[in-house]
Amino acid sequence: MSDNHQDDKPTGSGVVPVNQGRRRFLAGSAMVGAAGMAGVTGVAGVGALTRSQPAKAASNGNGLSTHVAPGELDEYYGFWSGGHSGEVRVYGVPSMREIMRIPVFNHCSASGWGMTNESKRIMGDSHRFTNGDAHHPHISYTDGSHDGRYLFINDKANTRVARIRLDVFKTDAMVTVPNVQAIHGLRLQKAPRTGYVFANGEYMIPQPNDGRDINDPSKYYTMWNAIDADTMEVKWQVIVDGNLDNMDADYAGKYCAATCYNSEGAVDLAGKMRADRDWVTVFSIERIEQAVADGNYTTIGDSDVPVVDGRKSSDLNVTRYVPVPKNPHGLNTSTDGKYFIAAGKLSPTVTMIEISRLDDLFEGNLEDERDVVAAEPEIGLGPLHTTFDGRGNAYTTVFIDSQVVKWNMEDAVRNYNGEDVEYIRQKLDVHYQPGHNHATLSESKDADGKYLFSLNKFSKDRFLPVGPLHPENDQMIDISGEEMVLLHDTPTFAEPHDAVIIRRDQITTKQIWERDDPYFADTVAMAREDGITLESDNEIIRDGNKVRVYMTSVAPNFGITEIPVKVGDEVTVTITNLDRVEDLTHGFCVVDHGVTMEISPQQTASITFTADKPGVFWYYCNWFCHALHMEMVGRLLVEPA
Secondary structure (H helix, E strand, O other), X not given: OOHHHOOOOOOOOOOOOOOOHHXXXXXXOHHHHHHHHHOOXXXXXXXXXXXXXXXXXXXXXXXXXXXXXXXXXXXXXXXXXXXXXXXXXXXXXXXXXXXXXXXXXXXXXXXXXXXXXXXXHHHHXXXXXXXXXXXXXEEEEEOOEEEEEEEEEEEOOOOEEEEEEOOOOEEEEEEEOOOOEEEEEEEEOOOOEOOEEEEEEEEOEEOOOOOOOOOOHHHEEEEEEEEEOOOOOEEEXXXXXXXXXXXXXXXXXXXXXXXXOOOOOOOOOOHHHOOOEEEEEEEEHHHHHHHHHOOOOEOOOOOOOOEEEOOXXXXXXXXXXXXXXXXXXXXXXXXXXXXXXXXXXXXXXXXEEEHHHHHHHXXXXXXXXXXXXXXXXXXXXXXXXXXXXXXXXXXXXXXXXXXXXXXXXXXXXXXXXXXXXXXXXXXXXXXXXXXXXXXXXXXXXXXXXXXXXXXXXXXOOOOOOOOOOOOEEEEEEEOOOOOOEEEEEEEEOOOOOOEEEEEHHHOXXXXXXXXXXXXXXXXXXXXXXXXXOOOOOOEEEXXXXXXXXXXXXEOOEEOOOEEEEEOOOEEEEEEEEOOOOOOOOEEEEEOOOOEXXXXXXXXXXXXXXXXXXXXXXXXXXXXXXXXXXXXXXXXXXXXXO
């Protein structure tokens, strides 16, 4: 019998059968639940040992498919984190055609990101890092609905948060968060609008981290951080006990919650697994803001950011610690605004925290923090993340079982309260070891329950072999009917961690830059100081060993075709693309100098480099723009010093 259909039994009237095959296969492997999720050698692939028959890419009766004909547009934008590449990838959904890559924490030789003066100003001092680890993309809100203004994303590798303008699909701001290491969980204030970007510092470090307490883990702490979404400045921080993992915000603008997988405060693997329970830390935004306003904060090290004490020993009552089963990971807010749902990871359960009870928790009207728990349903081995369809159903990935589990939230509450009701609707095998999952519009109150993506960490036997390093496998699932149906496998590279999907009408893009755009306003101002009108002037200005070149570009011509310099000169080239034709992008690339940048219609871009050896070096347009594109060139003439 196929593993897809072992123990197929009705679970109630009108309920799709539950797949029990993988659970039964692993039932005797108790060590998996205790250690598999913590990285014990040889355990991570256990779920993949159970091979199921290929799922049929069939409709469930509503006719959803992945097909988008040539010349037609997708229904949704999908934004995928680029993982270790440090970028954001844009897909059309449901076609899964990759439309664009947005460089963020990486350096990009196509656009010149990380090399142009404009991108260096945005990245600040952190432009010296050529790596990033982009995890969690989230789109700004107004009253709980995505407003399509910005996308925010974190860099775990170098403790940064970046903002992307969705009118031009360009990163326009970036901040390095002080006093913490490894920004991981990131979510946005949903109401009344995205005024704050909330970010978890994952790893505990000495405070201040100046070398004095490196061997005393009892003095290690991390912080929960609030960033002003408009100015991209860190507004305040809350120091807490334990590591912070994933988090989410409510739909009223009052509370946020974050999982902690290391309440023990340990610095070793075994120590982080000692406790049977860890906790969800709940943050009261109003109380934290009041503490800052009242001056009840400190500062740490060289940072002047207010730090509010949210540790368990604090009497400020800005946080509460809700015990939950072991080493929780994902935390997601249900789209009806009722629950924070924390996934157990080393427990087969998820914990439903009832948000409406949090006022009583902070006001001291409850006897125990656990009184806010509405239910704790058993889902499967290794629950990690939960998404929603807007119809009362939740979908949780279970890493060890390699499944997506569909379950009903209110039935789970009824079951927890003693009623004999089945809450699990279906278990679908995915390939393999799923992490995040995300359904269309599922991070907003507008969740439409059409498509779900399971972002799987393993893909062996799903694609053509490419050597020891395999791609990830992001699987598209139709959830529009009663039964989940697998539609599509999409190979992805370098571990995309998460995704967010919104309707195409929720974003309005510019097809041509506006000349007064703030993205390159500083470059325009510098040109004016030199007396240059960028839209018309083609001039070379020498200032000692600094050479500033201003030129225009109109396909297929550069405004200047000879740049005379001397060895050792610092050369800044500023180009304004005068073309007004949509999609007519120019480039500037200097051979053998590591110099490249993109200049889209009506954009101004600049780049600075050193002419470090004598000779003739051609520069050319490296974005195909015209029938005479190959002839769009010029010479950098470098004389000996």
